[in-house]
Amino acid sequence: MNNIDGKLRDMIEEIIAQHELYLKSLKFAILYRKEFQHKDCGREGLENACPFGKKLYTEILPTIQDASDEVKRIIMEIEELHCEFHEISKTINPLNPLQEQVDSMETVSLRFYQKLLQLKSLLK
Numbered sequence: 001m002n003n004i005d006g007k008l009r010d011m012i013e014e015i016i017a018q019h020e021l022y023l024k025s026l027k028f029a030i031l032y033r034k035e036f037q038h039k040d041c042g043r044e045g046l047e048n049a050c051p052f053g054k055k056l057y058t059e060i061l062p063t064i065q066d067a068s069d070e071v072k073r074i075i076m077e078i079e080e081l082h083c084e085f086h087e088i089s090k091t092i093n094p095l096n097p098l099q100e101q102v103d104s105m106e107t108v109s110l111r112f113y114q115k116l117l118q119l120k121s122l123l124k
Contacts, residue, residue, distance in 0.1 A: 004066045008075075009123040011055065016116050018052045023109055029094035030102060038090045041083035052082065074119045081112040 022039070029036035042053025049057070056079060064072055088105045092098070 004060075004063045005068070005071060005123055007063070008060065008071070008119065012116065012120045012123065015052050015055070016113070016120075018050065019109070019113065019116070022050055026089060026092070026094070026105075030092065030097045033095050036094045039086065041086040043079075043083050050086070053086075056082065071119070071122060074115060074122065078112065078115050078119065081108060081115055084108050085112050
């Protein structure tokens with residue numbers, strides 16, 4: 001196992017927890033019609049990026065060349081799903097949410113979570 005694999009293995013539980021926390025906060029805001037401070041995925045800059053986005057663009061992607069081809073492929077799929085999740089989430093107004101947008105966000109979130117679990121399984 002190379003250095004990036006070990007780093008990812010050590011981070012994966014924290015990454016999953018960060019996503020679950022963000023998702024639960026967003027769902028709470030939707031359920032109770034509360035304001036929500038949407039975050040960005042980090043692709044366009046780190047100023048308003050979520051914690052995972054900050055790690056992804058500062059710690060993971062800069063060292064991806066050291067990963068196996070399969071790990072690289074999964075990381076890039078995770079990056080894409082992560083940004084898709086944030087883009088869809090930002091379309092949701094928690095004060096007046098549209099069910100179609102919420103359903104779309106939950107679908108992408110599930111795909112993102114599954115991809116994280118796939119990476120976790122690969123790094124064992």
